[in-house]
Amino acid sequence: xxxxxxxxxxxxxxxxxxxxxxxxxxxxxxxxxxxxxxxxxxxxxxxxxxxxxxxxxxxxxxxxxxxxxxxxxxxxxxxxxxxxxxxxxxxxxxxxxxx
Numbered sequence: 681x682x683x684x685x686x687x688x689x690x691x692x693x694x695x696x697x698x699x700x701x702x703x704x705x706x707x708x709x710x711x712x713x714x715x716x717x718x719x720x721x722x723x724x725x726x727x728x729x730x731x732x733x734x735x736x737x738x739x740x741x742x743x744x745x746x747x748x749x750x751x752x753x754x755x756x757x758x759x760x761x762x763x764x765x766x767x768x769x770x771x772x773x774x775x776x777x778x779x
Contacts, residue, residue, distance in 0.1 A: 704753040
């Protein structure tokens with residue numbers, strides 16, 4: 681999913697996108713400081729910004745992956761989701777330059 685698709689699918693305005701970008705920056709800083717619980721805090725913050733919806737269970741990882749693909753805050757996706765089995769092939773392809 682791309683950032684544009686996230687904006688469209690969740691009807692996000694510029695203010696909500698600013699909040700999401702701020703959450704990405706906060707997550708990046710939390711990774712740098714090796715703060716415990718940083719992934720859960722990030723996921724909760726993103727869900728709060730998007731709003732409580734039945735279809736937003738994975739929205740935080742979608743957001744992190746979309747920014748990763750745009751080369752923005754790549755450490756957030758790698759740190760929070762890089763060890764997930766479902767992303768193993770995706771990250772291998774990325775490391776090989778196939779994405």
